[in-house]
Amino acid sequence: MTTVTHWTGDAGTAKSETLFQRNMKLFASNRLSIFFLFITLGFVFMAVAAPLIAPHDPSDADLFRRLLPPAWMEGGDWSFPLGCDALGRDILSRIIYGSRVSIFIGATVILVATTIGVLAGLAAGYLRGWVDIVISRLVDILLGFPYLIFAIALIAMTGPGLQNIVLALAYKEWVIPCRVVRGETLATSGVEYVEAARAMGASRSDIMLREILPNILSPVLVVSTVRMAHVIILEASLSFLGLGVQPPMASWGSMVADGRSFMLQEWWLSTFPGLAILLLVLSINVVSQGLRDAFDPRFHD
Amino acid sequence: MNDAVLRIRDLKTCFDTRDGMVTAVDGVSLSLGRGECLGVVGESGSGKSVTFASVMGLVKKPGFIAKGSINFEGRELVGLDPKNYRKLRGKEIAMTMQDAQTALNPAYTVSNQIIEVLLAHDETLSGSRKAQRRQARQQALEMLQLVGIPSAETRLDDYPHQFSGGMRQRVMIAIALACKPKLLIADEPTTALDVTIQAQVLELIADIRDKLGMSVILITHDLGVVAEYCDNVVVMYAGQVVENGPTGAVIATPQHPYTQGLLRSIPRLSDLSRRIEPIKGTVPELIDLPDQCRFMDRCTRAQASCRDLIAMQDCGAGRQVRCIAPGLAGGSDV
Amino acid sequence: MSDLLAISGLVKHFDDRRGLLGRITGNPGALVQAVNGVDLGIGEGKTLGLIGESGCGKSTLGRAILRLHEPTAGQVLFDGTDVTALDASDLKAMRRRMQIIFQDPYASLNPRRTVGEIVAKPMRIHALATGSDLEDRVVDMLNRVGLNSGHLNRYPHQFSGGQRQRIGIARALIMKPKFVVCDEPVSALDVSIQAQIVELLDEMKQELGLTYLFISHDISVIGYVSDRIAVMYLGKIVEEGETREVLENPMHPYTRALLSSVPHLEKTAGKRDRTRLKGDLPSPINPPPGCKFNTRCPLATELCRQSEPELRHMQGTQSAACHLSLANAEG
Structure with missing residues (x-):
C-alpha cells in the first residue's frame, strides 16, 4: 500500500521571527512544560536564596528536638514544619540547603560535559580522519565503563569533595553530547551552506563554530536537560553511599541515607528529601520533553 | 462534455493556520471526460495539488473543504464518509x-x-x-x-x-x-526523474490509458509535458483556474496574461535566439486575499477595473479565461 | 586556445572501501568513479553548459574544479595557475576568484544568519572591507540582484x-570573482522564477565580466545560456562543442536521445516519435566495460562493448566519444 500523504497546508510564514523564536513560542504554548518549568525555577531560587528562606541553620543540632515529627503530627512543632532528624536538625532547612548541592553539581557537571562534548563532537564530525577515530574510540571505551562503579572508584582514590564529585561525574558525561553533536555535525557538514563557506575560504574553526554549531544547538539543549536530571540522581546516589559532599553539609542523597534506619517509625527523615529529588527530576524531565516536542521538527505537523 | 467522469464545481479548500486563513483552492471548476487526459499546470502555491487532494479526500486538519461540489461518476464526494472514501480510493x-x-x-x-x-x-x-x-x-x-x-x-x-x-x-x-481505476491522478509523476526516464514514464501512462480506457489527470509545472500528452489543459494561479481549453489552442494562442508570461519565460530548443521574458514579481501569499485579479501585481496590462471580482468567461472553442482583457498583446509567438 | 579555465585528466573517485574488516563485517564499501578523466576548456567571458542526468558526475566535477572535493588526479589550470597544486593559503586567496552558486535555495543559506551577515561573510573572511564600507558594498550587491537594504536584517x-537564490548569487559575486560554477541554479525554482534567475545571471555576467560553468539537467536552459555545451555520461564527457552545432546536429547517440526526450511545446498530443532510451543509468560503482553508454545505446556494436571510445574531433567545433559517429564522419 502506498503511504497516504496528508495535506496540512504550507503557508509561507513571512513573520519576522527566527526559527528559534518560533520554537520557543511553541514551547511556551505547552502549559504542562511551563508549569514544571516554574517548579524547576522554584528549586533554583531555593538554592540561590537558601540563607534567606531557610528558617534555621541546617547544621544546628539539638538533641532535645531529636526525631521531632512534622508539624501536623502529634508532638509536632510549627517552627519545624517537616520535623527534625536524628541530630535534631530542621529537615526543611536541610532540604532547602540540599538543593544547592543537587543543582550546583547538576549544572556544573552538565556545563563542563556539554562544553567538552560539543567541541569534541564538532571536531570528530567535521574534521573526520584520525581526530574522529581517536575521539570515537575514546567514546566507545568510556561507554563500556559502568558509570557509578567507576565514579565510586575515582572518589575512593581522590577522596570526596565537591570538586572531585564534579570530575567523577563529568569524566564520562561528555560522551553523551559528544555523540549527539558528532552525528548532527556529520549531517550538517554536507549541507550546501557549509560548502558555500568552504568555497569562500572560511577557516575550519569558523565553519565549525559559526556555521554548524548554531544549527545544532537545539538537540544539545534537549539532551543537556535530560542528562541534568540524570546527573542529579547520580549525585544523590553517591551521597547516599557516603561518597558525596561530606557532613555537616546537607545533601538530599545523604539525608535519605541517614533516615534509612528510622524508615519504619520516623518515616519523615527519608521521605521528604526523597520527594524533593523526585519532584526536581520529574520537573526537569517534563521541561526537557517539552523542549524536544518544540524543537524536533519530526513532531511538527 | 456530457459524459464527464469528474466534475468539480466552485471548490474552495481552506487551511486554518497560525498565520491566518489560507485559501489554497478558491472557486475551482473543471470537468474531465471519459478517456480524457487533462493537464493541470501551475507553480507552487497555485493550488493544483490541494485541488486533487480534495478530490481524494486527503485534506486533513487544519485544512477543510469550505464549499463546492466534487462529482465523480454521478456521486458527490464532498462530505462522503471516510469508510466509503476508502472504498473509492485505490479502486476507482x-x-x-x-x-x-x-x-x-x-x-x-x-x-x-x-x-x-x-x-x-x-x-x-x-x-x-x-x-x-x-x-x-x-x-x-x-x-x-x-x-x-x-x-x-x-x-x-x-x-x-x-x-x-x-x-x-x-x-x-x-x-x-x-484495481484498474476509472481515474488516475498523477501528481508531478516525472518531476523527480531525469528526462530520458521522464519520457519512459509518460509514454507508459499514455499507453496504459489507451489500453484500459481510463481518464488521466496530469498535474505538472511543465508546459512541454502538457503539450505532448494532454488533450485539454487547466492553468492555475494562486488557487484559481485562470485559463482552460484544448491544449493546442491554449498553447498556440494563450489568452490570460499569466499563461502568456509562462510561455514567454521558457527557453525553447527550437529557437535558441529567442529571448526569454520573465514574469516579474512573485506569487502572492494566499492569506486573506482580496476579491480582485490575483495576477494584477505582476501583470503588464493591469488596469483599475482589475480590482473587481473577475469571473471566468467563455472565449469560444471550448475555452475559458479569467481576465477582463484577454488575448491582448498577441499571445505567444509560436 | 587561451582558456581561462583548462581542465585536463580530472578524476574524482570516492573510495569508501574498508579492507579486511569490511569484508568480515559484510560491508566492504565501494569505489565510486564519479568523474573519470575529464578534459574541458572554458574561454574567458564564456559560458560552458554541462549537461547530464543525475548521477553522471556533473556536480562532482564542478566541486572538484573548486577543490570542494579534492580531485583524485588531473589538473585544473585557472588563469595559468594549477589549482590542484595550491597550498592552503594560496587556495584561500584563489577562492576570491572562483565561486559557486548552489541548486537548493533552502539548504544553501545558513538559517541562523541574517541576509546581511550571509552576503558580508566572504568580504569578512578575506578582510576586503569593514564597517560602513562593508555595509555599502553589501547593499550595492543586494541592489544589483534585485533586493534592497530593507532585507539586510531578515x-x-x-x-x-x-529571492533566496538571489541572496546566494549576491554572496557568490560580492568578491567580484572571475569564474563561477552555477550548479543547477534554477532547477529548484518555479518556471516563472527560473526565467528571472537566468536573466539575472546573464546580467551579472555582462556587468562583472564573468565566466560560467553552468551545470544543469535541463537541456532547454543549457541551450539558452551556453556558448558551448559539454554532455556528460557516467563520469566522462561524451560530446562537446558549440551550442548551436551540438543541438542541431548531435553526434553522440546519447545526446540525440537526450534531445528527443525533451517534451516540446510545438508538438501537441498525437503520435509521438522519439529515440526512446531503455533502462537506467548504470552504477558508477561498477561501470560497464567498453563504451559506458553501450548498455542503453540503440546502435551499440561488439566494438562498443569491448573498447572505450576517446573524445575525438568530429566536425566544426564538435568532439564526441563514439565509435559509430567516428565511422560516419570518416566514411
Missing part, C-alpha cells in the same frame, strides 16, 4: 505521488504492497484467503509487467529501495493501476 | 525560493 480513483521514494512503504516488498490493495478492493478474487492471495500475486506480476519492470517475476519480492528512481515511479503506477 | 526563511 488512484493517485500517484511526486516522490515515489517516500510514497512507497519501505518495510514491505513491492508485491505485498500491490497485493494489499487488491485484497482490499478487488471483488473478483474468490476462494479461500490463501487462494485469493495467490490470484492477487498473479495480478501483481501482471501489473509489474504492464508497467515495464524488466524480469518482473524475480523482482516481485524486492523492497522499494532496491529499485531505481524511474523503476520506483513505475512500481507506484503499478500499485495505482492495480 | 532571515532566509522569510524569503521565497527565487
Whole structure:
C-alpha cells in the first residue's frame, strides 16, 4: 500500500521571527512544560536564596528536638514544619540547603560535559580522519565503563569533595553530547551552506563554530536537560553511599541515607528529601520533553 | 462534455493556520471526460495539488473543504464518509505521488504492497484467503509487467529501495493501476526523474490509458509535458483556474496574461535566439486575499477595473479565461 | 586556445572501501568513479553548459574544479595557475576568484544568519572591507540582484525560493570573482522564477565580466545560456562543442536521445516519435566495460562493448566519444 500523504497546508510564514523564536513560542504554548518549568525555577531560587528562606541553620543540632515529627503530627512543632532528624536538625532547612548541592553539581557537571562534548563532537564530525577515530574510540571505551562503579572508584582514590564529585561525574558525561553533536555535525557538514563557506575560504574553526554549531544547538539543549536530571540522581546516589559532599553539609542523597534506619517509625527523615529529588527530576524531565516536542521538527505537523 | 467522469464545481479548500486563513483552492471548476487526459499546470502555491487532494479526500486538519461540489461518476464526494472514501480510493480513483521514494512503504516488498490493495478492493478474487492471495500475486506480476519492470517475476519480492528512481515511479503506477481505476491522478509523476526516464514514464501512462480506457489527470509545472500528452489543459494561479481549453489552442494562442508570461519565460530548443521574458514579481501569499485579479501585481496590462471580482468567461472553442482583457498583446509567438 | 579555465585528466573517485574488516563485517564499501578523466576548456567571458542526468558526475566535477572535493588526479589550470597544486593559503586567496552558486535555495543559506551577515561573510573572511564600507558594498550587491537594504536584517526563511537564490548569487559575486560554477541554479525554482534567475545571471555576467560553468539537467536552459555545451555520461564527457552545432546536429547517440526526450511545446498530443532510451543509468560503482553508454545505446556494436571510445574531433567545433559517429564522419 502506498503511504497516504496528508495535506496540512504550507503557508509561507513571512513573520519576522527566527526559527528559534518560533520554537520557543511553541514551547511556551505547552502549559504542562511551563508549569514544571516554574517548579524547576522554584528549586533554583531555593538554592540561590537558601540563607534567606531557610528558617534555621541546617547544621544546628539539638538533641532535645531529636526525631521531632512534622508539624501536623502529634508532638509536632510549627517552627519545624517537616520535623527534625536524628541530630535534631530542621529537615526543611536541610532540604532547602540540599538543593544547592543537587543543582550546583547538576549544572556544573552538565556545563563542563556539554562544553567538552560539543567541541569534541564538532571536531570528530567535521574534521573526520584520525581526530574522529581517536575521539570515537575514546567514546566507545568510556561507554563500556559502568558509570557509578567507576565514579565510586575515582572518589575512593581522590577522596570526596565537591570538586572531585564534579570530575567523577563529568569524566564520562561528555560522551553523551559528544555523540549527539558528532552525528548532527556529520549531517550538517554536507549541507550546501557549509560548502558555500568552504568555497569562500572560511577557516575550519569558523565553519565549525559559526556555521554548524548554531544549527545544532537545539538537540544539545534537549539532551543537556535530560542528562541534568540524570546527573542529579547520580549525585544523590553517591551521597547516599557516603561518597558525596561530606557532613555537616546537607545533601538530599545523604539525608535519605541517614533516615534509612528510622524508615519504619520516623518515616519523615527519608521521605521528604526523597520527594524533593523526585519532584526536581520529574520537573526537569517534563521541561526537557517539552523542549524536544518544540524543537524536533519530526513532531511538527 | 456530457459524459464527464469528474466534475468539480466552485471548490474552495481552506487551511486554518497560525498565520491566518489560507485559501489554497478558491472557486475551482473543471470537468474531465471519459478517456480524457487533462493537464493541470501551475507553480507552487497555485493550488493544483490541494485541488486533487480534495478530490481524494486527503485534506486533513487544519485544512477543510469550505464549499463546492466534487462529482465523480454521478456521486458527490464532498462530505462522503471516510469508510466509503476508502472504498473509492485505490479502486476507482488512484493517485500517484511526486516522490515515489517516500510514497512507497519501505518495510514491505513491492508485491505485498500491490497485493494489499487488491485484497482490499478487488471483488473478483474468490476462494479461500490463501487462494485469493495467490490470484492477487498473479495480478501483481501482471501489473509489474504492464508497467515495464524488466524480469518482473524475480523482482516481485524486492523492497522499494532496491529499485531505481524511474523503476520506483513505475512500481507506484503499478500499485495505482492495480484495481484498474476509472481515474488516475498523477501528481508531478516525472518531476523527480531525469528526462530520458521522464519520457519512459509518460509514454507508459499514455499507453496504459489507451489500453484500459481510463481518464488521466496530469498535474505538472511543465508546459512541454502538457503539450505532448494532454488533450485539454487547466492553468492555475494562486488557487484559481485562470485559463482552460484544448491544449493546442491554449498553447498556440494563450489568452490570460499569466499563461502568456509562462510561455514567454521558457527557453525553447527550437529557437535558441529567442529571448526569454520573465514574469516579474512573485506569487502572492494566499492569506486573506482580496476579491480582485490575483495576477494584477505582476501583470503588464493591469488596469483599475482589475480590482473587481473577475469571473471566468467563455472565449469560444471550448475555452475559458479569467481576465477582463484577454488575448491582448498577441499571445505567444509560436 | 587561451582558456581561462583548462581542465585536463580530472578524476574524482570516492573510495569508501574498508579492507579486511569490511569484508568480515559484510560491508566492504565501494569505489565510486564519479568523474573519470575529464578534459574541458572554458574561454574567458564564456559560458560552458554541462549537461547530464543525475548521477553522471556533473556536480562532482564542478566541486572538484573548486577543490570542494579534492580531485583524485588531473589538473585544473585557472588563469595559468594549477589549482590542484595550491597550498592552503594560496587556495584561500584563489577562492576570491572562483565561486559557486548552489541548486537548493533552502539548504544553501545558513538559517541562523541574517541576509546581511550571509552576503558580508566572504568580504569578512578575506578582510576586503569593514564597517560602513562593508555595509555599502553589501547593499550595492543586494541592489544589483534585485533586493534592497530593507532585507539586510531578515532571515532566509522569510524569503521565497527565487529571492533566496538571489541572496546566494549576491554572496557568490560580492568578491567580484572571475569564474563561477552555477550548479543547477534554477532547477529548484518555479518556471516563472527560473526565467528571472537566468536573466539575472546573464546580467551579472555582462556587468562583472564573468565566466560560467553552468551545470544543469535541463537541456532547454543549457541551450539558452551556453556558448558551448559539454554532455556528460557516467563520469566522462561524451560530446562537446558549440551550442548551436551540438543541438542541431548531435553526434553522440546519447545526446540525440537526450534531445528527443525533451517534451516540446510545438508538438501537441498525437503520435509521438522519439529515440526512446531503455533502462537506467548504470552504477558508477561498477561501470560497464567498453563504451559506458553501450548498455542503453540503440546502435551499440561488439566494438562498443569491448573498447572505450576517446573524445575525438568530429566536425566544426564538435568532439564526441563514439565509435559509430567516428565511422560516419570518416566514411
